[in-house]
Amino acid sequence: MMSEFKELIKNGENGISFGDYTLNEKTKQDGFEFQGDLYKVKTFKEITKLEKNGMMVYESVPGTKVEDFKVSENLVSFKVFGAGDTQITLEMEADSEYTVYMDEVNVGDMTTNLSAKLSLSADLAKGAVEIEVVRK
Secondary structure (H helix, E strand, O other): OOOOOOOOEEEEOOEEEEOOOOOOOOEEEEEEEEOOEEEEEEEEOOEEEEEEOOEEEEEEEOOOEEEEEEEOOOEEEEEEEOOOEEEEEEEOOOOOEEEEEEOOEEEEEEEOOOOOEEEEEEEOOOOOEEEEEEEO
């Protein structure tokens, strides 16, 4: 089950949680501080976008709700909720190779180009999906 939070972004035990795909109008929250960085979230049913220090970190179309979003040198992990097929784009390291796991199943290797974007699709119609992206 999706846990409830009213804030558009909040600090959690295992990372930050952000987004609300149930909103009909674009809503944003700016200036959220977490571990010395400033975050901004824009979210509603059509798109959810997270920026860290002015740089894109996460984007989904349509919008999503993300829990326990963690980024380390070699791993990005989070749990994502939404409605139906969702395209997720993550800002990673340029020209690097990653292994993507969804609900602990290896769904393949992906390589970023010079733009450093990694795109993946998730079917959220049946509920949340846990995603891990591990640098090889």
